[in-house]
Amino acid sequence: MTFPTFVSTELDPRARGKELGAARRAAVAANFAGYADLFAAAGARASRVRAWGERALDSSAAWAPRLAEEIAGIASGAGLEPWQVAVVNARTEILAAVDATGEGECSTSVVLPEDGEAPRTVQTWDWHDHLRDAPMLWELEPFPGHVVRTFTETGALAKIGVNTAGLGIHFNLLRHRSDHDAIGVPVHLIARRILDEAATVEEAAALARSATVSASTVITVVTARAAASIEISPAGVAVVPSGPDGVLQHCNHFLDPALAEEERHSSDRPTTYERLRHLNAHVTELSAADPTTRARAMLSHAPGSAPVCAHPDLTQPIHQRWETLATIALDLPAARLRVHRGGPCRVAEETWQVFQ
Structure with a gap:
């Protein structure tokens, strides 16, 4: 039992993201869907999650433009909207926003x-x-x-x-x-x-x-x-x-x-x-x-x-x-x-x- 691996060949952030998104298209989509289910179970409306994803994308672009480009590239390669991939990256922030609690962690x-x-x-x-x-x-x-x-x-x-x-x-x-x-x-x-x-x-x-x-x-x-x-x-x-x-x-x-x-x-x-x-x-x-x-x-x-x-x-x-x-x-x-x-x-x- 091992985890899947991927080695990027692109140096440009958007191209690197698109390469990953295309290669692991189903997995990116499944991960977004899994988090959508998690947020819904914690009480977050889908419209609110989208707004948070868009805000995360804006915050990312202001602080790390290259990484925002990479997120956009992953979305393009995976056939998703950039805010959806931003949601995956901002899952910690969204869980804090809904005040999710529970045992476990690292x-x-x-x-x-x-x-x-x-x-x-x-x-x-x-x-x-x-x-x-x-x-x-x-x-x-x-x-x-x-x-x-x-x-x-x-x-x-x-x-x-x-x-x-x-x-x-x-x-x-x-x-x-x-x-x-x-x-x-x-x-x-x-x-x-x-x-x-x-x-x-x-x-x-x-x-x-x-x-x-x-x-x-x-x-x-x-x-x-x-x-x-x-x-x-x-x-x-x-x-x-x-x-x-x-x-x-x-x-x-x-x-x-x-x-x-x-x-x-x-x-x-x-x-x-x-x-x-x-x-x-x-x-x-x-x-x-x-x-x-x-x-x-x-x-x-x-x-x-x-x-x-x-x-x-x-x-x-x-x-x-x-x-x-x-x-x-x-x-x-x-x-x-x-x-x-x-x-x-x-x-x-x-x-x-x-x-x-």
Whole structure:
């Protein structure tokens, strides 16, 4: 069981988008339809979703014209309207706008070894189980000689990934009381610009601070010698560095003290704290050079323990069902991803899909 892959050959943003949209036409359309169903289940009218998609497109064009062109290209290739592909990229913002709540979401661990060896990273990616076929692996060259490889949802410009400048990112959802429905720059586009343009934590943080957002997220940035979680919200951006021991772990609540004062997950998703305690208790295994050992350290099921590895409750409506759809480790020296389709409970040496 592997995720589909696509390697872009076009350097021009619109042409690159059109190439992807044409090659994965059915998948882009299915992903938009899946999100339309999710938004409807969460209480959003179709006309409102369209308006939010159009606003996301405007926000994207103002902040990142090249990426807005790429979205338009994907739409053209897939036979959709640009606002529909913008909806896929702005799904975090739309869910914040409808004030969607529920358990689930991602857990991330990064360890910078004291001996200077490559960073050891791993994360679970939890999402709604009816969207389990949404992800893909995408390689692109946004600028000559600069390669980006990302695990993302088909039609979305980036999520978790690495670049050949030696930088990688993990991605977790956050919720903050400042989140609002005046759709700003989609956080998935911030992730993409970081992969396209940044080689350091400082450059990544500057890009995040330059965007006006309406929803919250955390992008954990890793380089050979540094790691920091860039917590993004409409109320501001905070950079949380790794500790003196080189350990940096993040789930779905703010770690910055000021931003944490207006935290939403403390009531909406209290298991985020249990998951972080699980990661803290397994630092030794999460420091291992072997990605399978790191992934297995994430194995924990509810009830009775932190649900790091999530399985859907099929008695719940689609917007309240969560599944660990992928387990992902970054290999910065090789600029590659190791991806397992599913949760840590099924990881084995032979189940890794290496994308390079």
